[in-house]
Amino acid sequence: SKNYKITLLPGDGIGPEIMKVAVAVLQAIAPKFDLTFAFETALIGGAAIDATGHPLPDETLQSCKNSDAVLLAAVGGDKWDSMPSHLRPEQALLGLRGGMELFANLRPAQILPQLIDASTLKREVVEGVDILVVRELTGGIYFGKPKGIVADENGVRRGFNTMVYTEPEIDRIAKVGFEAAQKRRGSVVSVDKSNVLDVSQLWRERVTAISSDYPDVKLSHMYVDNATMQIIRNPKQFDVILTSNLFGDILSDAAAMLTGSIGMLPSASLGVAGAPGVFEPVHGSAPDIAGKDLANPLAQVLSAAMMLRYAFNEGAAADAIESAVNKVLDSGKRTGDIMADGCEKLGCIAMGEALLAAI
């Protein structure tokens, strides 16, 4: 049997509840596909701040690096909002991305037929939408230097950050985008702001150059403002959206919101070949409903499926989880966030049990 080492990062808010469900699902799936999992749980975010004073303790980063894959839930909450910014829970995410060199963030936004009415967009606009946002995750303005807040001789302050990409950084994320498109519908829209930004001009030039190695993929370019409009106007035109860190942050949230059910969306953050990736839901830690057995565990469970597929190449096991999720939705079971007329409302624990029954 194949054994995989998984670091679990439950984090804050609803994190621990939904993680529990995902782990139970993984354990239920394992024997059916002759897999075994060795789980190691580590602290991150506010929970880590409370225990150690730091949102990403070195032990946590080491455990992640030594694993075959990392399953992360969510971090953050009001409780830590007044911390100095370098000690805020979100810094753990940036530290993890930088520390594990997770340069490729894959965020699928797919309309599930069972949940189509949860969208704020009209049915005919979103029916069949299936977008993959490929976001660069370790460069751009998130990590660019110089940065800071400085005062001039008169004491007037200026705040500044640097949006920067090198050619190799662009090339490697472009390859991820084109390869993803080859396995999907063969189209990449690269999003930049090259009519204004030098860094985007280099981006567009390199993406275009790399595209010549993928003659089977159709490449087009869009400015970020127009792309945001097009996501609202006609989202079906998109297959893969390839973009930089900041633009990907914005566009992946826009694409996610099209579905009306971000409680359903998983994501993957991948590093260089052979290094472990991080798998996590797109939604946040939802502190307002934490501990009340109200959370939707499905994005976390689908993140575990994504881990099986991308990190371990266990497609059949991933399929089994995804079809259990589908079966549960088909049977009309829903958590509060995706509740609809005529459906049966379940808590987080009961939803987990329904999944186990469906497996």
Add this chain to the structure above:
Amino acid sequence: SKNYKITLLPGDGIGPEIMKVAVAVLQAIAPKFDLTFAFETALIGGAAIDATGHPLPDETLQSCKNSDAVLLAAVGGDKWDSMPSHLRPEQALLGLRGGMELFANLRPAQILPQLIDASTLKREVVEGVDILVVRELTGGIYFGKPKGIVADENGVRRGFNTMVYTEPEIDRIAKVGFEAAQKRRGSVVSVDKSNVLDVSQLWRERVTAISSDYPDVKLSHMYVDNATMQIIRNPKQFDVILTSNLFGDILSDAAAMLTGSIGMLPSASLGVAGAPGVFEPVHGSAPDIAGKDLANPLAQVLSAAMMLRYAFNEGAAADAIESAVNKVLDSGKRTGDIMADGCEKLGCIAMGEALLAAI
């Protein structure tokens, strides 16, 4: 009678057609309110490139600076897309903004009841939406230095731009945002990315400080990724959105697209007190339909109304134009872009005539 000097910048694509309608409307309104207008037409964008080799000739900038207000249509088109980037039509916009110090860009996005079905969002989500995006327009990453594309010792290139704001730049746009909210529904959402960017931390700090001078305005803060989601999820929560240059570019387009009819949306770009502002539609130059009498002139006409209101303080004359637009829409007349079942389809010229008849 009061006389106003207006520089007209018809620009490219459908620009000249829609400008003709706006000018006719202004001329029809003038005698009713004891106004006279002295128009001066100047070259901008591709038209200026063709005639002078430069997208914003010095003469044009001088004419704008010497006017009481500038009415701009739209610039750009495929024809000039292969020009080197510093000579592209869009550079004229940046040159105009910088050259006239137009630091405050006001972009209203309002759902017109007659056009509500044009939205891709559900009626109940967008009904009554009335958002004003207040975008900083002469700072941030659009104008920040250093910037460029440079090679290291091994010939590997990096592209970079600087996102930068000083305290006075933030303070003055924040005041515009709060004052706008006082005349509206009294709420400002300031959008930044202060969980990642130093420049956003200074932004948030200064906006909060300035807000103490406006105790009647309710201020809240949102990260740009969440704001984009919220615009799609529940746009009615927003009154004034106050934000930086790049985020405003993206969010104002998202807000505009909610209406489903960006052919209807005007905008204003204002400078320091007493200096002329620029008024223009949100939509582009639509080269594909240029010269075919298919364009929708209403955003251009509403931009002229905005000019009367903001630049000349002629609110009654602005009202008269806006109510003519309403009357024409109520009577079921539509251009192709906003056509609906049971309506009468008009070209650009006929729409102009309908407006004149309604005045």
